[in-house]
Amino acid sequence: MRVRLRYFAALRERMGTGDDRMLGAGTTVGALWDMLVAEHPDIGAVPVRFAVNERYVEPSHRLSDGDEIAFFPPVSGGG
Amino acid sequence: MFAITDRSIDVQALLDAVRDPAAGAVVFFLGTTRNQNAGRRVVRLEYEAFARMAEREMRALAAAARRQWPLRKVAMAHRTGVVPVGEASVGIAVASGHRAEAFAACHWLIDRLKEIVPIWKKEHFRGGAVWIGAQQGGPEPTRRRASRRRTRRTRNR
Numbered sequence: 432m433r434v435r436l437r438y439f440a441a442l443r444e445r446m447g448t449g450d451d452r453m454l455g456a457g458t459t460v461g462a463l464w465d466m467l468v469a470e471h472p473d474i475g476a477v478p479v480r481f482a483v484n485e486r487y488v489e490p491s492h493r494l495s496d497g498d499e500i501a502f503f504p505p506v507s508g509g510g
Numbered sequence: 511m512f513a514i515t516d517r518s519i520d521v522q523a524l525l526d527a528v529r530d531p532a533a534g535a536v537v538f539f540l541g542t543t544r545n546q547n548a549g550r551r552v553v554r555l556e557y558e559a560f561a562r563m564a565e566r567e568m569r570a571l572a573a574a575a576r577r578q579w580p581l582r583k584v585a586m587a588h589r590t591g592v593v594p595v596g597e598a599s600v601g602i603a604v605a606s607g608h609r610a611e612a613f614a615a616c617h618w619l620i621d622r623l624k625e626i627v628p629i630w631k632k633e634h635f636r637g638g639a640v641w642i643g644a645q646q647g648g649p650e651p652t653r654r655r656a657s658r659r660r661t662r663r664t665r666n667r
Binding site for chain 2: 437439440441443482485486487501503504505506507508509510
């Protein structure tokens with residue numbers, strides 16, 4: 432299946448805005464993140480949250496074809 | 511009105527959005543950029559948002575606030591891009607029948623916004639720049655110490 436990855440803030444500066452990726456059926460968000468950390472070990476130093484199709488999900492969330500996965504460093508909006 | 515905008519926060523538009531004849535109180539919070547943070551002289555702040563999701567999360571927060579307090583109307587706006595020192599980055603307006611619930615809800619909304627709405631702040635100071643909240647593993651020890659102090663202060667607010 433094909434999914435779209437999106438990165439923000441410090442992760443975007445490190446990884447780019449994102450790209451498409453082919454994954455095995457049923458891959459979880461957490462497993463996808465582990466793959467990315469294996470490829471880029473330095474990104475594992477910062478805690479990350481996941482959103483799929485603009486909704487927060489847990490690492491155990493199973494991905495579907497066409498999903499958009501967003502990777503968030505700790506948010507810091509406000510004044 | 512729930513908006514992510516790359517322009518100045520429109521205070522009057524937020525106030526107009528919560529105008530309600532049944533309201534006896536409007537509480538308005540404006541978050542502005544400070545000229546110093548954690549001992550650093552801040553030159554400017556820069557905000558990035560996942561805009562569609564941020565607007566959705568702000569709406570969800572307003573709905574959650576309305577379940578906790580008897581509110582009339584809520585409006586929220588957050589600015590993105592470069593925000594010079596002294597200008598507003600976020601505005602929240604809450605209208606209710608009486609002031610106590612508007613104060614409580616507005617306080618809760620800004621605290622929750624800072625915890626969950628997908629917006630990130632990059633602080634540009636003399637000698638560098640750092641994403642607030644993401645400094646773990648950063649290259650410079652003094653920056654990491656400064657960020658931890660800031661995180662504790664933020665939690666205690």
